Amino acid sequence: METFLFYLFGTLMLGAAAMTVASRSAVAAAVWLVFSFVCAAGVFALLAAPFLAILQILIYAGAIMVLFLFVIMMLQGPVLPAEVAGRSFGRKALLALPAAAIAVILISWAARGREAAFGAAPVTGTAAAVAELLLNRYLLAFELISIVLLVAIVGAMALGRKQEEQP
């Protein structure tokens, strides 16, 4: 069951990612990317990392992509005549999914016998385990990254502001 779900999510994730690149409509690309993120969260959940899976949905699918979609729709305005038929969701997607399935099968075939190299250690990605690592072992790095991010946010706001007219 878990193997089947892994291949299902992997195929959907790769197919959706391919559609993100392939679709002409920016809105369709954003929607496909969201779908890809949700499938990635599914893969994380199967790899015993529920915390990471939820964060993937909460931050990438739920917060960042909502803003992306919002900005794309605001800038583009109405539905373009070329988008009305919704081609990015029809024929192309039917091509992308088998292609992704073949890619997943090829990759797992190429990596056969080397499973030990990937994820042999029984890591659990629960919230407590992640917090233990972040707030004990890597506390300094964690805090430093927060400061770097804060500086980046302040910098982005300072750069993004319109120059005040000099009186």
Next chain:
Amino acid sequence: MDLVLTTFLKMAFILAVILGLVPVLIWAERKGSAFIQDRTGPNRAGIAGIRLAGLIHPIADVLKLLFKEDVRPAGVHRVMYALAPFLVFFVSLLTYAVIPFGDYLEVGGRRIPLVVADLDVGILYVLAIASLGTYGIVMGGWASNNKYTFLGAVRSTSQMISYEISMGLALMGLLLVSESLRLTDVVAGQGQLLWGFLPRWGVVVQPLGAILFMTAAFAETNRNPFDLPEGESELVSGYHLEYSSMKFALFFMAEYTNLVVASALIATLYFGGWNIPWLSRAVIEARAGVLLPALLAAHVAVCALAAALYLRRASRERGKFGDARDREPGLMAGVCVVAGLAGLAALALRPWEIGPAGASLLATVLQVGAFVGKVVFFCWFFIWVRWTLPRFRYDQLMHLGWKVMLPLALANLVVTAVVAAFV
């Protein structure tokens, strides 16, 4: 296999309760608004004269929506236009997977926990799904290719993003108190007593957090006073303006399922979930021989009172309408008499000699009942607020979200953290 079966049964129970509550809530909304505005409200639709004070109206509404033509305007994005209502409805039901609606059910010596998915990261899951709720509205509003729907979608997105932050920060305060992300732990922790007499509910230990969470929940469900995304007077009706037939019905149902889910979250996180204050499971099981007969006697008394009132109405309004409606009070009195007789029959079965298995079942039923009661109360609370408060202006909405609620939530978090660290 057992796990799959019980999970499916639990999912079916939840779905039945939520979908059963939706038409009742639509009725409560219409009747409640009528009561608050001093009108009569819906009272026309009926089956063979049975009108149940307008409760038949939702059935008529559903039939009407099912048989309406599904109009698709020209120029819409076909796929996203069709997908949006399903997405909204689907996401609104997803949250329910982690909400515990009871402690456990004992069947043949095995204890089945009454929650579909007892996730290790339950609270984060709630927030994640809440943030996904925006997609359906945005997609529907944009794909309809209409300026009003698009404005509604833009408003909804900015509102949800703004209030999600306060919601998350308010929840973090509760998290510090309950010391677990798991919702079953949060509920179990609220079953204890504070200083021996006060139930340790979220609203008692986190009063500010509870108010902030409830306000944010109103904003997240797009309910008045935060219903700018569908402000009728400005946007005709917002993001679902171009939808008709069952696609519109899905949007409409999603609003009420969201309402039920938000009420369930408020009840679970801040009002003790399935806990009955001062009446823990152990107490119920020990006193089951007294509680069950008392409950049955109360049921019989209520049925007798209702039957008497209906009979009085039947005698007063004899031949008032001159058609099938005249039969209604008599029929209702009959139903009450039958229900009361059923209670009497149960009393004759000696409920005071109840065994331990029955006592456990009684405790479970009472706890699930307490949870459903709390959920229904908060649903009514949502309706009550909607018909009492006027709608915000857009700048007031943003001001409240960013300049009032966010600092308050942050202060609440800091104070809670300091108290949790030193006490």
